[in-house]
Amino acid sequence: MIRSQTFALLKKIKDLTNLQIEFIAFIPFRYYFSLQDPLMTLFKYRAKRKAVRKDLETHGVRATFWPFLFPFPRSAFHMRFLHLAVFLIQLAPIVLLVARKRRVRLIHARSYPATLLALLCNKLLAIPYIFEMRGFFPEEGVIYGSYQRNSRDYSRWKTIEKSLIENSFSVIVESQPFRDYVDKIIHHPNISLIPCYVDPTVFKFNSNHRKDIRERLGISGKIVVTYCGTIGGWHDPDVQADYYLRIKKQIKNTHFLILTFSQNNPRVIETMKRKGLKRNEEYSLVNPINSEIPFYLSAGDVGLLAIADLPTARKAVSVKFVEYLSCGLPVICTPFVGGAAELIRKHNCGAVVDLDNDVTFQTLNTLIERNEDTQHRGYQLVREYLSLDVNARKFIQLYLSARLFSSHTE
Numbered sequence: 001m002i003r004s005q006t007f008a009l010l011k012k013i014k015d016l017t018n019l020q021i022e023f024i025a026f027i028p029f030r031y032y033f034s035l036q037d038p039l040m041t042l043f044k045y046r047a048k049r050k051a052v053r054k055d056l057e058t059h060g061v062r063a064t065f066w067p068f069l070f071p072f073p074r075s076a077f078h079m080r081f082l083h084l085a086v087f088l089i090q091l092a093p094i095v096l097l098v099a100r101k102r103r104v105r106l107i108h109a110r111s112y113p114a115t116l117l118a119l120l121c122n123k124l125l126a127i128p129y130i131f132e133m134r135g136f137f138p139e140e141g142v143i144y145g146s147y148q149r150n151s152r153d154y155s156r157w158k159t160i161e162k163s164l165i166e167n168s169f170s171v172i173v174e175s176q177p178f179r180d181y182v183d184k185i186i187h188h189p190n191i192s193l194i195p196c197y198v199d200p201t202v203f204k205f206n207s208n209h210r211k212d213i214r215e216r217l218g219i220s221g222k223i224v225v226t227y228c229g230t231i232g233g234w235h236d237p238d239v240q241a242d243y244y245l246r247i248k249k250q251i252k253n254t255h256f257l258i259l260t261f262s263q264n265n266p267r268v269i270e271t272m273k274r275k276g277l278k279r280n281e282e283y284s285l286v287n288p289i290n291s292e293i294p295f296y297l298s299a300g301d302v303g304l305l306a307i308a309d310l311p312t313a314r315k316a317v318s319v320k321f322v323e324y325l326s327c328g329l330p331v332i333c334t335p336f337v338g339g340a341a342e343l344i345r346k347h348n349c350g351a352v353v354d355l356d357n358d359v360t361f362q363t364l365n366t367l368i369e370r371n372e373d374t375q376h377r378g379y380q381l382v383r384e385y386l387s388l389d390v391n392a393r394k395f396i397q398l399y400l401s402a403r404l405f406s407s408h409t410e
Helices: 002-016 038-058 081-101 112-125 137-143 152-167 176-185 207-217 237-250 262-274 290-298 319-326 338-347 358-369 371-386 388-409
Strands: 021-028 061-068 107-110 129-132 170-173 191-193 223-228 254-259 283-286 302-305 331-333 350-352
Touching: 002 021, 002 038, 002 061, 002 319, 002 388, 038 061, 061 081, 081 112, 081 152, 107 112, 112 129, 112 152, 129 152, 129 388, 137 152, 152 176, 170 176, 170 388, 176 191, 176 338, 207 290, 223 237, 223 290, 223 319, 237 254, 237 262, 237 302, 237 358, 254 290, 262 283, 290 319, 302 319, 319 331, 319 371, 331 338, 338 350, 338 371, 350 358, 358 371, 371 388
Parallel strands: 021 061, 107 129, 129 170, 170 191, 223 254, 223 302, 254 283, 302 331, 331 350
Antiparallel strands: none
């Protein structure tokens, strides 16, 4: 996601403007290597960071990676008080020093922890910041088990959330349901709706790869339902399997193609076995590298975006959604992915289905029959609203207005 939603964006912005841009990432030191093979992976990950820096610098973007100590498990990402204290004590002085030394005029912060650092820069150095929320951080912490909804840690993040919104120059949200969420917290005069975007020159349909992959996987002649993305959290394989089984009941001769990271394989295999789905015969599990994902998406017929009824899902447009459309896949979506469901209904580029409402699945046959028409509507939506180029220009306009605001307040 960081490659498509951050690196590609920064390079496109530099291609279109002469703005000075620096990308800064703070990475827990424990992610600088793998415990299974620390020495080998230390050099391997270092080479990857070097390659990213070189690629971005070729486009005029300066990139810096800062390690910090975070001796807690991954589940502590939605920080309780101790985790937050460790995070701020280490990183706040660095951010303030870098911002002052490099005369930063504007901070674009993605997610709540990064924006909390930006808030400190705003209060102490009068630097305006843009808050790209990306999700409902307090609610996500409940879903991932970091704390309970009625806990002090949840209440603390809700208080922080309001402050981050209130003090920002602008808030970036990805859908109208997300905007409604922000408005219920506090009215902000400058909310920018910028959806997840895709580079259609990278994610595009390829008939040759479609034929080759379908032959190799033995799924030629099948109606291929494709899921691409991570597994876990709100991306529950049980939910995805249940929706596929219901689709399978409505549309004959289907096959489930699952594209995910290799570490997710055991959970996927266990879930599919429990649901009675046979590997290779009824579903395929593939771990493509990033550059191969568009090829595998080309092999599908529809994309699946199935999430349970969770508060955090209601705002989502989802990177998967835009990548599916860009590769010619109409999207089968649950109503709980609010942002994507809204676009599907408005632009007729897929189907919104609900396990609790059998009638919604009756539209799937029409979706398959009119696949080409639906594809073209999806392409048009990408071209006019979801493309990298269109949305990079929205960011540029926002940056320029923030700079103008900054110069007037100095």
